Amino acid sequence: MRKHFTSIRYKFIFSMTMIFLLFAALVLGIWYKALKKDAASTAIHNSEHLLQVSNTIFENQVQDIMNVAALTSVRSSNSLSTNIITILSRDDLSDSDIVNYRRTASDYLISLCSFKSNLNGLMLSDFNGNTVAYGLPTSFETMAENNWISLIKDSNKKFVFIPPHYPNKWYNTKNDMVFSVLKPVYGFDNQKIGFVNADISANLFQECFNTSSTSSSSLYVINLEDGAILFQPAFNLLNTKQSEPARFEILDRITNQSGHFFITNEENDKLLVVYHTSRLTNWTTLNVIPEQEIVSAFTNTLHNIILITLLLVALIITCVFIITSLLTRKIRLLANAVRRIDGDCLDLPIEIHSEDEIGALTKQFKAMLNRIRLLLLQVKKEEESKHRAEIAALQFQMNPHFLYNTLNTIKFLSALQGADNIGKVAEALSSLMHTNMNGRSFIQINEDKDFLISYLEIQNYRYTNSYQYRVHVSEEAGLYMIPKLLVQPLVENALKHGLKEKVSDGILLVDYFIDDGHLKLIVEDNGCGIEEDRIQEILDHNQNESAGHIGIHNIRERLHMYFSTDFDMEIISQPGVFTRFELSLPMVLENEVTHYV
Numbered sequence: 400m401r402k403h404f405t406s407i408r409y410k411f412i413f414s415m416t417m418i419f420l421l422f423a424a425l426v427l428g429i430w431y432k433a434l435k436k437d438a439a440s441t442a443i444h445n446s447e448h449l450l451q452v453s454n455t456i457f458e459n460q461v462q463d464i465m466n467v468a469a470l471t472s473v474r475s476s477n478s479l480s481t482n483i484i485t486i487l488s489r490d491d492l493s494d495s496d497i498v499n500y501r502r503t504a505s506d507y508l509i510s511l512c513s514f515k516s517n518l519n520g521l522m523l524s525d526f527n528g529n530t531v532a533y534g535l536p537t538s539f540e541t542m543a544e545n546n547w548i549s550l551i552k553d554s555n556k557k558f559v560f561i562p563p564h565y566p567n568k569w570y571n572t573k574n575d576m577v578f579s580v581l582k583p584v585y586g587f588d589n590q591k592i593g594f595v596n597a598d599i600s601a602n603l604f605q606e607c608f609n610t611s612s613t614s615s616s617s618l619y620v621i622n623l624e625d626g627a628i629l630f631q632p633a634f635n636l637l638n639t640k641q642s643e644p645a646r647f648e649i650l651d652r653i654t655n656q657s658g659h660f661f662i663t664n665e666e667n668d669k670l671l672v673v674y675h676t677s678r679l680t681n682w683t684t685l686n687v688i689p690e691q692e693i694v695s696a697f698t699n700t701l702h703n704i705i706l707i708t709l710l711l712v713a714l715i716i717t718c719v720f721i722i723t724s725l726l727t728r729k730i731r732l733l734a735n736a737v738r739r740i741d742g743d744c745l746d747l748p749i750e751i752h753s754e755d756e757i758g759a760l761t762k763q764f765k766a767m768l769n770r771i772r773l774l775l776l777q778v779k780k781e782e783e784s785k786h787r788a789e790i791a792a793l794q795f796q797m798n799p800h801f802l803y804n805t806l807n808t809i810k811f812l813s814a815l816q817g818a819d820n821i822g823k824v825a826e827a828l829s830s831l832m833h834t835n836m837n838g839r840s841f842i843q844i845n846e847d848k849d850f851l852i853s854y855l856e857i858q859n860y861r862y863t864n865s866y867q868y869r870v871h872v873s874e875e876a877g878l879y880m881i882p883k884l885l886v887q888p889l890v891e892n893a894l895k896h897g898l899k900e901k902v903s904d905g906i907l908l909v910d911y912f913i914d915d916g917h918l919k920l921i922v923e924d925n926g927c928g929i930e931e932d933r934i935q936e937i938l939d940h941n942q943n944e945s946a947g948h949i950g951i952h953n954i955r956e957r958l959h960m961y962f963s964t965d966f967d968m969e970i971i972s973q974p975g976v977f978t979r980f981e982l983s984l985p986m987v988l989e990n991e992v993t994h995y996v
Contacts, residue, residue, distance in 0.1 A: 407727055412719050419715055423708045431701065435694050439671065442693045443659050446673035446686045450657070457607040458679045461580065461599060464518050465558065467511050468582050468597040471523055508533040517600045519577050520566065523584060525593035526552055536598045537566040537579055551581040551594045558582055560680050562622060562629050563601045576601040578629075604630040608684065619685040626650055629682060649674075653683060661690070729757040737764065841880040841992045844911045844918075848872050851909060854887055858894055866898050866905025866924075873912040880987045881918070882961055888954055889922040889980045897926025897978050913986070920982040928974035938970060951980075958984070961995045 512518050512533045520536030526548065528539045542548050550559045561579035565571045577598040586592040608618055609632040620630040649672055652660050657675040664670055669690040676683040729751050751761040842850075848870050855868045886909065898905040910921040929937070937951055951968075958966045967983040987995060 450675040468595040519598040845877045868907040893924040897924040923979040929972040
C-alpha cells in the first residue's frame with residue numbers, strides 16, 4: 400500500500416489537491432477580508448444614519464415643546480404672557496387681581512399646550528414657590544429636593560435638561576416618567592425672577608430610539624457628565640445609574656460630536672461603537688454592535704462556499720485520479736516490466752507503441768538492454784580469452800626459467816673455453832631477463848641504471864664498439880622509483896636512429912638527477928639529429944605505429960596512464976649535431992608506488 404502512495408499518480412493528486420486548497424483558502428481569505436471591511440463600512444454608515452435621524456426627530460420634538468415654554472414667559476404685546484410675568488414679579492397684587500391673572504394665564508397655557516402629546520405638564524414658578532401650571536408637572540418641592548432649581552438660578556444657561564425622573568413620588572410607573580427642560584424667566588427689569596419647567600414624557604425616547612440596525616446591537620442614550628444611562632430600549636431602562644458603556648471604556652473614546660471606533664470588551668469580543676451627541680440636549684446616543692453581528696449577514700454564505708469548495712475538492716480528486724490513471728497507465732506498465740529485469744532476464748516483456756515520451760523511453764530501454772546484452776557477451780568472451788591465456792602462460796611458465804638457466808650454462812662454458820666476451824654477453828642478457836621477469840611495475844633508479852648498463856654492453860658488441868656511453872645517477876636520485884623499462888626505449892631509439900650511421904666516435908649519455916622538485920631523465924647522443932617537423936610528429940598525441948619511434952609513443956602513453964598530466968616530455972635536437980630526450984617526472988618513493996599502480 401505504501402508503494403502505491405509513493406507513485407507519481409498519487410503525488411500528482413496530492414499536489415493538485417494542495418494547490419487547489421491553498422488557492423481556495425487564499426481567495427476565501429481575501430474575499431472574507433474585503434466583505435468584512437465592506438460590512439463594517441455599511442454597518443457604520445447605517446448606524447450613523449439611524450442615530451442622526453433618531454436624534455433629529457427627538458430634537459425636533461423637544462425643540463417644539465421648548466418653543467412653547469419660551470412663549471409663556473416672553474415679554475411682548477401679548478397680554479397673556481405678560482400676565483404670567485406680572486404674577487411672578489409683582490408682590491403688590493390683591494387677591495382678586497391674582498385670581499384674575501391666574502385665570503387668564505391658565506387659559507393661555509391650556510391654549511398653548513393642549514395639542515402637545517408628549518408634554519405632560521408645564522409650570523411657571525418664581526424662586527419662592529409661586530407657580531402657574533398646566534397638567535401635572537414636577538412639583539416645586541421635588542425640584543428643590545433634587546437641587547434642580549439651583550441649576551437654572553445660579554447659572555447663565557438658557558436651558559437646563561433634567562434626566563428622566565418621576566414627577567411625583569406618588570406616581571412612579573413607567574408611563575409617569577418624564578425628563579424636564581428648565582428655562583429662566585426674566586422680569587420687567589431684566590432680572591431673573593423664576594423659571595419655566597416643561598415635563599416631557601419619557602415615552603419620547605421609546606418613540607425615537609426604540610430601533611436598532613441589527614438584532615443583537617445595543618442602543619444607549621447616556622449623559623456624558625456622569626456616565627448615567629438615560630435610556631436603553633433593549634431593557635426599557637430609564638434613568639438608571641448603570642454605567643455599562645463605561646465598563647467597556649467607551650466614554651473615554653468619545654471626543655467628537657459624532658464618530659465611530661472599535662473596542663474589545665472583557666469577554667474579548669470586538670465591538671463597533673457608533674455615537675452621536677445632540678447639540679440641543681448634549682446627551683450622547685450610542686449604538687454598540689458586535690463584530691460577529693456585522694459579518695453574520697454573509698456567514699451563512701461563507702459556510703455554503705466552504706461546503707461547495709470541499710465538494711469541488713472531492714470532485715477534483717476524483718477527476719484527477721481518473722485522468723492520472725489514464726495518463727500514467729503506460730508508465731506503470733513500463734515500471735512493472737522494468738522491475739522484472741534482473742541478471743538472467745534482460746528482455747522488456749511489453750510493447751508500447753506511442754509517439755510520446757513513454758514510447759521514446761520504451762525504445763531507449765530496449766536499446767539499452769540490447770547494448771547490455773552485447774557488453775555482457777563481449778565481457779564473457781574476454782573472460783574466456785583471458786582464461787585461455789592464463790592457461791597457456793602456466794603451460795609455458797617454464798620457458799623463461801629454462802632460457803635463464805641456459806644462459807648461465809653458456810656463461811659457465813665460455814669461462815671454461817676462455818671466451819670472455821661470450822660470457823659478458825650471456826651475463827648481461829641474464830641480468831636483463833632477471834629484471835624483465837620481475838612482476839613489479841616500478842623499479843629504483845639504481846636498478847634501472849644496472850639494467851641499462853647490461854643492455855648497452857650487449858648493444859656495444861652488436862655495434863662493434865662504435866660508440867661510448869655513460870650512465871650517471873646523482874646521489875639524491877638513486878632511491879626514487881620510475882616505471883620499469885622507461886628509459887630503455889629512449890636509449891634504443893638513440894642507438895637505432897641517432898648513432899646507426901656513426902662508424903666511430905659515437906657518444907651516448909644518460910643522466911638521472913633532481914631539479915626543482917622533479918625527477919629529470921636525459922638521454923643524449925651526438926648522432927644525426929632530428930628535423931623540427933619530425934620532432935612535432937613524434938610528440939604528436941595521434942602518433943600511429945607506422946610513423947616510427949613507437950617506443951617514444953608507448954612511453955608517453957604509459958606516463959599518461961601512471962601520472963595523468965603530471966609529467967613532461969621534450970625533444971631537443973640540432974640536425975647533424977645532437978639529439979636530447981628530456982623527461983620530467985614526479986618524485987616517487989618506494990612506499991608511494993601503490994598510489995600510481
